[in-house]
Amino acid sequence: MLDKNGIAKRIAQEVKDGYYVNLGIGIPTLVANFVRDDIEVEFQSENGILGMGPFPFEGEEDADLINAGKQTITALPGASYFDSAMSFGMIRGQHVDLTILGAMEVAENGDIANWKIPGKMVKGMGGAMDLVASAENIIVAMMHTNRAGESKLLKRCTLPLTGVGCVTKIVTNLAVLEVTDKGFKLLERAPGVGVEEIKEATEGTLIVEGEIPEMQI
Amino acid sequence: MINKTVRDVSEALEGVHDGMTFMLGGFGLSGIPENAISELVRLNLKNLTCISNNAGVDDFGLGLLLQKKQINKMISSYVGENAEFERQMLSGELDVELTPQGTLAAKCQAAQQGFPAIYTPAGYGTEVAEGKETREFNGKMYVLEEAYKADFAFVKAWKGDKAGNLIFKGTARNFNPVMCGAATITVAEVEELVEPGELDPNQIHIPGIFVQRIFQGKDYEKRIEQRTVRQK
Numbered sequence: 408m409l410d411k412n413g414i415a416k417r418i419a420q421e422v423k424d425g426y427y428v429n430l431g432i433g434i435p436t437l438v439a440n441f442v443r444d445d446i447e448v449e450f451q452s453e454n455g456i457l458g459m460g461p462f463p464f465e466g467e468e469d470a471d472l473i474n475a476g477k478q479t480i481t482a483l484p485g486a487s488y489f490d491s492a493m494s495f496g497m498i499r500g501q502h503v504d505l506t507i508l509g510a511m512e513v514a515e516n517g518d519i520a521n522w523k524i525p526g527k528m529v530k531g532m533g534g535a536m537d538l539v540a541s542a543e544n545i546i547v548a549m550m551h552t553n554r555a556g557e558s559k560l561l562k563r564c565t566l567p568l569t570g571v572g573c574v575t576k577i578v579t580n581l582a583v584l585e586v587t588d589k590g591f592k593l594l595e596r597a598p599g600v601g602v603e604e605i606k607e608a609t610e611g612t613l614i615v616e617g618e619i620p621e622m623q624i
Numbered sequence: 625m626i627n628k629t630v631r632d633v634s635e636a637l638e639g640v641h642d643g644m645t646f647m648l649g650g651f652g653l654s655g656i657p658e659n660a661i662s663e664l665v666r667l668n669l670k671n672l673t674c675i676s677n678n679a680g681v682d683d684f685g686l687g688l689l690l691q692k693k694q695i696n697k698m699i700s701s702y703v704g705e706n707a708e709f710e711r712q713m714l715s716g717e718l719d720v721e722l723t724p725q726g727t728l729a730a731k732c733q734a735a736q737q738g739f740p741a742i743y744t745p746a747g748y749g750t751e752v753a754e755g756k757e758t759r760e761f762n763g764k765m766y767v768l769e770e771a772y773k774a775d776f777a778f779v780k781a782w783k784g785d786k787a788g789n790l791i792f793k794g795t796a797r798n799f800n801p802v803m804c805g806a807a808t809i810t811v812a813e814v815e816e817l818v819e820p821g822e823l824d825p826n827q828i829h830i831p832g833i834f835v836q837r838i839f840q841g842k843d844y845e846k847r848i849e850q851r852t853v854r855q856k
Contacts, residue, residue: 495726
């Protein structure tokens with residue numbers, strides 16, 4: 408079974424040379440730590456930067472340079488700044504190659520819910536609805552089950568949707584899965600996790616074809 | 625040169641009154657029009673509708689207006705950093721319209737550029753699209769979103785000249801440029817106000833035509849919301 412860093416490490420393998428990548432808050436943010444250093448990747452933050460770098464050294468924080476999580480950041484050589492309309496133009500226009508975000512629920516048809524729990528304080532969707540409606544390549548990073556032990560990979564989402572039919576791949580603490588027309592196709596198992604355990608933890612249709620390899624991380 | 629300068633923040637806000645709709649630039653606390661917000665607090669205007677990506681924190685940014693219950697309705701994409709906001713929202717004192725961030729930017733920009741509405745894929749199939757016209761283009765579904773109408777837009781830039789030309793800095797740019805010219809009157813406050821000719825026309829982000837009033841701001845706090853650093 409993987410921890411959060413393990414999930415991020417596995418997703419980092421999906422980041423290819425020449426990609427522009429948008430990382431959501433939470434586990435997705437960790438992905439940047441594990442991207443191979445022999446490839447060229449630029450991270451986009453939707454508040455208006457391409458070429459986002461690591462956190463600044465103490466004393467070098469700049470209130471005019473933050474990421475979408477409002478954290479102080481740095482800009483790498485070759486970075487650019489732009490306004491919010493252009494930022495979402497990049498996203499809506501499908502110029503960003505890969506979007507990685509967290510989710511509360513994913514359905515077997517690719518629907519995603521990650522912004523609102525009825526009856527609880529709603530903070531808002533931020534840029535999530537724009538990202539999921541537009542990106543062609545969306546990977547969800549999440550735990551396979553919620554704190555109550557219930558599956559987060561469902562036949563149908565029960566929470567208010569963020570987007571419909573948009574998720575392409577899911578990496579959880581248990582498995583790597585692809586969203587297909589027929590349901591969640593199991594691609595890889597986390598180290599030490601068996602197919603039965605993944606079946607148990609998946610409420611939606613799980614497609615298991617042949618031998619399922621263990622993740623190489 | 626058409627001179628857009630006003631003496632100070634109080635002249636810049638001449639004509640504001642209760643019940644108006646304002647656009648305010650900024651993302652989190654970065655690039656917010658601090659001087660205009662302070663003046664709105666001082667004037668104690670009520671029943672305001674504010675279009676702003678976020679709603680500040682309890683004791684800074686738009687949180688200052690919330691504290692004094694000046695805001696009736698908030699149009700934002702994310703409002704998670706403010707306990708007083710939460711209290712007013714849950715008690716029903718505050719009306720909140722949550723809008724996807726890119727849609728919010730597009731609705732401002734549509735107002736700036738004379739489009740009555742735009743189609744966006746964001747929110748299709750979700751509660752954000754309820755009651756809105758949808759349409760298919762090239763096999764994909766889109767939601768019709770109307771341009772905002774606002775009385776004043778308050779923006780903050782790094783540098784500006786007396787003609788109203790603006791240059792922004794870093795990610796403090798965010799929503800500020802798309803709100804310029806998107807309201808009846810756009811008020812720009814700048815950290816540094818210079819003479820015409822001092823800014824390179826090649827480097828201007830927003831031409832002065834989109835700005836009605838500009839003034840040199842003062843006492844910028846530029847508070848950092850999440851100070852994150854790494855070790856040397």
